[in-house]
Amino acid sequence: MTESTASPAALSEIIDDFAGVPDPQKLELLLEFSDELAELPARFHGHEAEMEQVVECQSPLFLAVELEGEPGPDAVVRLYITAPREAPTxxxxxxxxxxGLDGSTAREVLDVPEDIPAKLGLQKALTPLRLRGMSAMLGRIKRNVREQAGL
Incomplete structure (x- = not known):
């Protein structure tokens, strides 16, 4: 049983990917993920101010969380996140x-451990300030899910 078993399957796979590379290459893998951040749907273009800013991040990062289906633990979570290309980490x-989380249920997202940056093994690659920003991002997602799902 791996440490990632409490996470949704997609996030567990990502955690396993990070676990499979040596520490010096973890930052490179994170930078590869930066190129894969999905574009925002057209309805959010120019409306980032309507999204929630994660001020703990050193770079401007905005996110929106929406639930599909009836509010509750089985609602499907949809994530929309934007960050500048100049902020690859x-x-x-x-x-x-x-x-790792988009398409998961509200309960699955809320059950994700808080220490995802540590599970990815990024403590040696990133400063504590960046790690706090990452944890804050997850915290905001969870707070939004909890409020919208009524949990």
Whole structure:
């Protein structure tokens, strides 16, 4: 049983990918994820101010969380996150969360451990300030899910 078993399947796969590379290459893998951050749907273009800014991130990062289906633990979570290309570590972690959590149920997202940056093994690659920003991003997602799902 791996440490990632409490996470949704997609996030568990990402955690396993990071676990499979040596520490010096973890930052490179994070930067690869930065190139994979999905574009925002057209309805959000020019409306980033309507999204929630994660001020703990060193770069401007905005996110929106929506639930599909009836509010509750089985509602499907949809994540929309934007960060500038000039902030590849922030974009990389946003992409990890987006790819790992989008499409999961509200309960699965709320059950994700808080220490995802540590599970990715990024403590040696990133400063504590960046790690706090990443944790804050997950915290905001969870707070939004909890409020919208009524949990």
């Amino acid at each position: 922030t974009r990389g972690f946003a992409s990890v969360l987006s790819q």
